[in-house]
Amino acid sequence: MRTADALRTLSSAAGSQRGLITTAQAARVGIDRTTLTRLATSEALTRVRHGVYALPGSDHDPHQDLRAAWLGTDPKRFADERAHDPSSPAVSHASAAALHGIGEVIPARHTFTAPTRKQTRQSDICYRRARLDDSAITVIDGISITTIPRTIADLAAEHTDMEYLAAVVRDATGAPQADLGDIAVALNPHAPAYGHTTGADLVQALLEIAGPPAAALQILQYAPSALVSRVVPERT
Template sequence: MDRTEQVAVLSEAAADQWGLVTSAQAKELGVNGVQLLRLTEAGLLSNVGRGVYLLTAVGVPPHLDVKVAWLRLQPKKFLWERPAGDPDSGVVSHASACQLLDLGDIPRPRSRDQRPAPAHHDGALRPLAYREGRADRDHHS
């Protein structure tokens, strides 16, 4: 598969995932790690989180940090393969949900797991706190 075909395959999948694709998804599509590296070096992809790539032509989507974290919960599954309410898909809650929905001026969650922002990003990705718990299916929106 040549570079044009690689970008086309990744673009098709990323179109429904905010311009993002995981390395596990890329592998499912026939694009290996070396090819991802070469596409990144060529400026066609940007590594925005461990194992998550952004097609640079798309631009940075809003709330990138939340979307990257959500994709990393099930890196092999595409967005359209994740049923609503699946307990393994994760739920955005607390301060992150308020920020995602523009519900007031909520402070960023504190986390000991802070990591530096990717080189392409002009602002720091905010740290996300992961909480484990059971979500009531009747309260999903």
């Protein structure tokens, strides 16, 4: 296949992936490994990481490295085929916090959660095993990722430093995809590990540490009972 024809085929296939394509995806559209290697050698493609290539113009993607790592976790399927599928690995933990734009730490490795055990030889990728239902997954810029409440709960489950967790919760209160009550509910199982009885108590303590936005202060000041009622079941 001529270079121009191969690039057109790959570009069409990678439309939902910001110009990235995996070796397995390329095979699905008739481009074999030898052709990919030839295109990369001639610099018509750029090898981003093992098994993932970038087409010309894809360098404008601010999430390219994470996207390439995510595509590599389920390399045969295209992004739009797996984005809402809980059986496919999703970005999670500190990597999810970074993609959501909450918190202050840049993760050293890309973290993904998958329902089955997965291993990798790539040192910048780590997996967590857990089942995610539909309500725990959302999509940002075409990438499957845990929701903000689930992300915060995952960080708490790993005993994340309280100051870092506080910054995550503080930033989350300003995100349109997050609800303070949902965050409190998600934190309820982890509150005792941080010395609190309920998720609502923990949220309030975290916001006191980080310095909450005005909107969060108003929620806690004027509706604490409503928040607590969502976290603590009524006694029977």
